[in-house]
Amino acid sequence: MKINLGKFFLYLFIIFNIQLIASEYKWSASINKKSAFINEPIYLKYICEFNDSGSLYTIDFNPIGKFEKYNILVLKEDEKIINNKRINTYEYIAYVKEKGKVDFDFDVVMKKTTQDSIVELTGGMDNDMEMEQFFNTYLKQKLLSVNIQESKSSLLGDFNIKIKKDKLIKKAFSPFHLEIKINGSGNFQDIKDIKFDINNVKVFSQKPTQELSLTKQGYTGTWSQKFAFVADKDFSIEEFKIEYMNPEDALKKNLIIKKIDVKVTKAYEKENLLDKEEEIFEFSYDYLYLILSFISGFILAKIKFKKEKTIDNDSILFKEKLNNVKSLDELLIILVLQDCIKYDKIIKEIENKQITSLAQAKKSIFSS
Template identity: 25%
Template sequence: MKKNLGKVLLYTLLVLLPLHADDLAKYSMRINKKEAFIKEAVTITFTAEQLEHNTHMFFFLKPKQSSDYKIYLLEKENKELSYHNAIAKFTYILFPTKAKKITINFDFTIKTASDQAVKQAYVADHDDSIAISMNKKNITLKPLVLQVKKLKKHVDLVGDFKLIANIDKQSINQYESVNLLYTLQGNGYNEENLTLIQKLPDVTQFFELDNDTLKLTKEGFIIKKRFIYSLSATKDFTIPPVTLQLYSPLTKEYYTLNAPEYNIKVKKIAKSVLLDKEEYPHPHSVINIEKSKEFLIFILVFLAGFVTAKLSDNALFTQKKKKIFDDIQQSNSPKELVILLLNRYKNRDIDKYIEALEKLEYRGEGNFKDIKQALIKHLSPE
């Protein structure tokens, strides 16, 4: 009976002991799962606690980079429980990128400084630990092992997301542009090269990506991306539907996000509207004036529309008309105003107004007129 009790006590002590111990500190590293799918968020925690209490002690942990994964520091906590009794906790979020058994390595360093070294550093008017004379010890850590599983089918994103599409109009004149906004929002892996619309034939296409939010959590990145497209053409065209395939580590399910197809009607503009009827110089001139003017007007009219949408706010405010914000006043819906703001006023600290418009559109919270007034007051020059 005593032998059995002794075995139980010994086993309990072994379980409660830290993963590793050194003459300077005890430390442990843990990973929250042994298996994960590609691009699924994995949490790694490392703790270190001072054992030798005659010096000031500092802990440094750095992951070794690898093509097998992407790893980011979520948080680092340093505490001094009592004099010469330091403790540190590091939390990393790892996203595996290859389906195989991977190893994750870290460099762990402990630095110590005597009371005298710290005192001398401050007497010499130095404010930071860089000036303090320290002893350094590198400690080899046992690599972590993670089995990475391949997804059963191709996906565009890993995480939990929603997709919202907004378009300002579906009928334009030649040389006008359609403004299209896709908002991707959710939590998961940050796919940097995601594309929603491929190049369309006979369509002039401008694209801009606006990353509004990119915050790391234990479930992955909190993401809010706005894909802003400006499209123009001289004849009718179709913007194809968007279909994204996803996998959710939270629900362990595959799912699809969709955005609708848009058929854009383009009204032709008569040449007589665009071209000057006067022939100058002489019609027998070597240069074909009519064709040159038509080409020039096409370029100027098109560029004028695009540049107007992309001009900086400083340029916009040089015009008296823009000072009264007719474009904002004439916006008829929160969706329309959001697209306008992203195209023309994105550098004017408007995030909270876009958020208010989105809440109004999708939750019914707020008043459109009040948001407009507050926005115009914010944008008005002093």
């Protein structure tokens, strides 16, 4: 077989000189803490700086995930060209699960293609022989270490609490609304649902909601939970504490919900009812006198007087509550308190979202 020496030496030239025309790069890594507590956010930063545009390189670096000793979350991954030089930046947040020394020892693969270099050297000759090649370089990132200490509380961060409460005087069976908001930065995911148990008070609560963003300090934002308390007598929500530790000073602290006293009045007074008792039949005694003057007694005896209508106050109160209800949640409370057995079917249909509007629910109630 005849060997084309020109092509052979050309390929040797390409292989031995590929490093000369390829991009060079430099990795660096940093950690923001030498010591931290369990569940305290740790900021990791990795930078790859190229000597040129780095167009021949693809970086394979992905340390994100849940591991035995720690969890890694991505904060930011970025690529920029500054002064015709490529810079890749990788920022992560680590949460360590156990005490002791922890090493962040990650691998990275630098993948390089030679196709552009070959075309550049050959000037486009022999295009029918595509010689795209890939070279993978396996590297160890700089070892980053941190000493982890046991924390005094499972909840770590810098928090403050705000309480939004309803009027402290409520009518019987009218819900007293309460919202608890925790703001700040820390491991919000470890805040447990708040539960209240008060004698003779029906407590309704929503699942907590979180509006969070990940920062260098960990999660920052708001955690909140809403409640409704229903009773027919005065009641108190006792003082409640949520324990946490601020890693800045390593002191154990408390978020405090102070005692709340709620006064409950009668639902409706008789004089405030919309439908007052009425006289159904009014009889004029002057007219009676005329009748007696002109009509004989046996005719008078046949006159039938209508009895006054008896009003069911419980029914009126119930209808009044239905007319004033503004949401399906409030309606659910009223039905449970009014007669959970009688309205069991409607209650289940609301809970299962078979009934989705107030109009539909009221129609079912009035037809039951």
